[in-house]
Amino acid sequence: MIVINSIEQLKIHLISMQDQKKIIGFVPTMGALHAGHISLINRAKAACDVVICSIFVNPTQFNDLSDLDKYPRTVETDCRMLEKANCDIVFVPEVMEMYTEKELELKRQKVEDKSWAEGKRIDFGPLEKVMEGAHRQGHFNGVAQVVSKLFRIVQPQKAYFGQKDFQQLAIIKSMVKQLDMPIEIVSCAIIREPNGLAMSSRNERLTAKEREIASIISKTLFMIREHYQSKQFKELMADAEALILKESSIKLEYLEIADAETLQPVNDLNKGKNAVACIAAKIGEVRLIDNVVLY
Numbered sequence: 001m002i003v004i005n006s007i008e009q010l011k012i013h014l015i016s017m018q019d020q021k022k023i024i025g026f027v028p029t030m031g032a033l034h035a036g037h038i039s040l041i042n043r044a045k046a047a048c049d050v051v052i053c054s055i056f057v058n059p060t061q062f063n064d065l066s067d068l069d070k071y072p073r074t075v076e077t078d079c080r081m082l083e084k085a086n087c088d089i090v091f092v093p094e095v096m097e098m099y100t101e102k103e104l105e106l107k108r109q110k111v112e113d114k115s116w117a118e119g120k121r122i123d124f125g126p127l128e129k130v131m132e133g134a135h136r137q138g139h140f141n142g143v144a145q146v147v148s149k150l151f152r153i154v155q156p157q158k159a160y161f162g163q164k165d166f167q168q169l170a171i172i173k174s175m176v177k178q179l180d181m182p183i184e185i186v187s188c189a190i191i192r193e194p195n196g197l198a199m200s201s202r203n204e205r206l207t208a209k210e211r212e213i214a215s216i217i218s219k220t221l222f223m224i225r226e227h228y229q230s231k232q233f234k235e236l237m238a239d240a241e242a243l244i245l246k247e248s249s250i251k252l253e254y255l256e257i258a259d260a261e262t263l264q265p266v267n268d269l270n271k272g273k274n275a276v277a278c279i280a281a282k283i284g285e286v287r288l289i290d291n292v293v294l295y
């Protein structure tokens with residue numbers, strides 16, 4: 001496995017792979033890798049000739065600077081895990097490799113910078129106005145900014161994302177479509193701890209007791225999945241809220257059932273269409289998200 005820090009070096013490797021017509025699979029990450037990330041590498045390995053993983057804690061997608069500071073950084077362990085999973089290249093750029101000073105300054109001034117769209121009038125519309133988009137100002141603009149940069153550098157045929165970030169997946173699919181990028185976005189199942197907690201780099205910051213408490217998030221989602229077709233909508237939502245709030249140390253940010261395509265809230269009338277139940281909640285200072293798809 002080759003570890004590369006500069007875009008220039010990466011491009012040298014990419015040119016030779018493109019000349020050999022290799023299928024490139026790409027797994028963008030922010031590091032602090034866990035079994036969920038490795039499952040993305042495995043999916044990519046099974047379908048592509050070369051697998052490239054990036055590790056970059058992207059400053060423009062954090063709306064809370066203390067969250068950015070506290071984000072776990074474990075590059076050495078990450079590289080060992082990637083090597084074991086037979087990843088071919090790891091791209092670990094510094095912030096100044098990915099951003100100009102001007103772009104970072106705009107972020108500091110909280111100015112929404114759409115220069116990543118390179119002149120295209122890109123708009124995520126209602127997709128980014130709900131759930132994570134409503135609670136984390138500028139988050140999806142930062143995600144699209146960095147993912148578009150990474151896609152332009154790596155030029156993969158396929159890119160792999162976890163379904164835990166359900167809304168992020170919808171945003172990235174929309175971005176690729178609007179920017180006409182010839183990249184297949186592959187969505188991969190959520191990997192869970194034995195107690196049901198969705199794997200996340202943020203779990204690192206939970207104590208063992210908090211990890212147990214956090215499992216109420218997935219238990220609530222599984223309860224919704226079990227009763228979605230049979231219970232009255234209002235009763236189901238009330239039961240779900242009561243279940244999660246039994247844990248007094250959980251601060252619920254939102255609990256929503258949304259249309260799986262448009263991500264707009266669902267009510268009794270549009271039950272029956274594919275939907276997704278989503279939760280964002282905090283345990284202490286750690287913010288977690290999770291979801292289940294409902295049919």
Ligand code: PAF
Nearest residue numbers: 028029030058143146165
């Ligand atoms: O899902 C993540 O880890 C990040 O949002 C991503 C896609 C790597 C962009 O920074």
